[in-house]
Structure formats: C-alpha cells, structure tokens
Amino acid sequence: MVLESEALISIFDSAVMLGDTVTESTRTFSHRPFKLEQHIDRLFKSLKVTRIDPGCDAQQMLRITLDVLDANRSCMTQEDDCWLVHNISRGRSIAGADPTIQRSHATVMIFTQPLDLRSWARFYEVGCHAVTAMSRIIPPQSLDARIKNRSRMAYTLAEIEVKLVDPQAQGIILDVNGFVAENKGGNIFAITNGTLRTPRSTNCLEGVSRDTVLELAHQLAIPIAEADLLPYDLYTADELFFTSTPYCILPATKFNGLPVGDGKIGPITRKLLAAWSELVGVDIAAQAIDQLHRAATDY
C-alpha cells in the first residue's frame, strides 16, 4: 500500500495508452462497504469479458480491498463516507504492438477517496433537471454496456452537450434507436401510474443501485418493469429519478425544460429513498445536505 503521492504508473500503461481499463466504484455507509461482493463479482465479469488477468481471484481481491479501506479509515470523519474504487488495466502497452497481448502483470489500482456529495445535495430537496444529450450511447454490438470500463469519452462528450443546455443538468443518453439508455454514471427510472420502469440492460450498465431499487420496490410491492422507454415516456412520467452508487437515488423534477408530474419530488421516489436509508442506517439525503451546510463553514 502506498500514499497517493507515491502511487505511480507507467506512461506506457494500457490504462493511459488505450483506456484499456475495467473499473468499479463502491461506497460505504457508516464506513461499511455497501454490496462490495456484488461490485467485485461485476468486476470479475468485466475482467473475464475483456480478457484481463488481474493476477488474483475474487476472494483475494475482496480481502485486499478491505485492507485498503482499513488503512484509510482514519481519513474519514465520523459523519462522512468514502468511495472504494478499482481500476484494473492490462498493464504495460507498447505503441504499435498487438494490444490484445497482456505483456506484464495487470495494473491493479485500488483506492479510497472521501465521498463528496455536495454537487447533488440540493437535488434531494428540489429535484434536478434531466436533459437528453445529442450523442447516442455506444451500441452494445460495439461495447456491451455491462462491461464497466474507463473508456469514458462518449459519456463525457454527451455530458458536455447536456451542460450547454443547463450547466446544472444531469444527462440522459439515448441509444441509436432513440430509446432511453443511461446517464454517464447512473441508471434511469420513470414512474407512471404507480409502475416503476427502467431501461433493459441491453443498453445500460446493470447498476448495483439499479438492482437495489428493484429489490426495494419489490419489497414495497411497487410494480416494476424493464422496458424500452422513449423520451415521450419521460415527458409524461409522474416521477423520474437517477440511481448511482454515490447518491443512490437522485430525483429529477424537470425533463428537457418541462416539469415531471407536478414538478415536485414524488411520493414513490421518497418512499424508495426512505427504504434505502433504513436499509443502510444512514439518512442518505441528510448526509449530502449536511455536507453542503458544513461546506459553508468548515468542510
């Protein structure tokens, strides 16, 4: 284990040369990792499909990850949590050479970072503005969205387009057929007439948060469906939200300039957020809002 200032990778690493990296981001609640086994399971699926040999098995990866978290516990304040991030590249790359050959040990990077929730905090109170990007998601025939990888240029360009419309907006990326796919770092849910709908995983990452919402909805007897959703379905939804590891559930109250439902955060979104908070013993929205308030003083 090394300090950030001493952590070095080669300028010839395939992470840098090719963006040839699979990744995972897990968060803690009250300093305990949430669904880490599920994240590591997804990581090993990404490694298998991309044919990167990490040099250890899932059990070893889990143990090392927990060691990294333990080593960094003292960096977390009582009320805050952290990210636990895995970035694994194929290792040394040589310009012009066959990129499919793993020439060295994989570069396995695992780090923690304070979970800064401030940019999302006010959306728990008023909801965010969801805006569709002009660019389309990379089709799964080219890159399966279930491979969680660090080749993020397509997502970044889509988000740039969204921010041109509204600098505070959160992006919604469509697939090449015009169906709703995902956000650059999150999944999308719409609620219409009491049914919770989300895009199928043919065009989005199978988010761990997406799974959690589907589980919670099942427990709360909220009908759920994976569906092909068009922008029309989001315009006419009663409620809309994003899911992702850091913020869990992020309500959206405006879609492409129009109010979603009555323009307020809806009851089912609130119910799911409350159920998730209860599951982890942390008031998810309050934690983010508290960070924002402390920022004004001493954060």
Ligand SMILES: Cc1ncc(COP(=O)(O)O)c(C=O)c1O
């Ligand atoms: C493209 C994309 N979609 C969805 C998600 C949400 O996944 P999770 O809930 O596992 O964080 C992420 C997370 O980073 C992502 O990068």
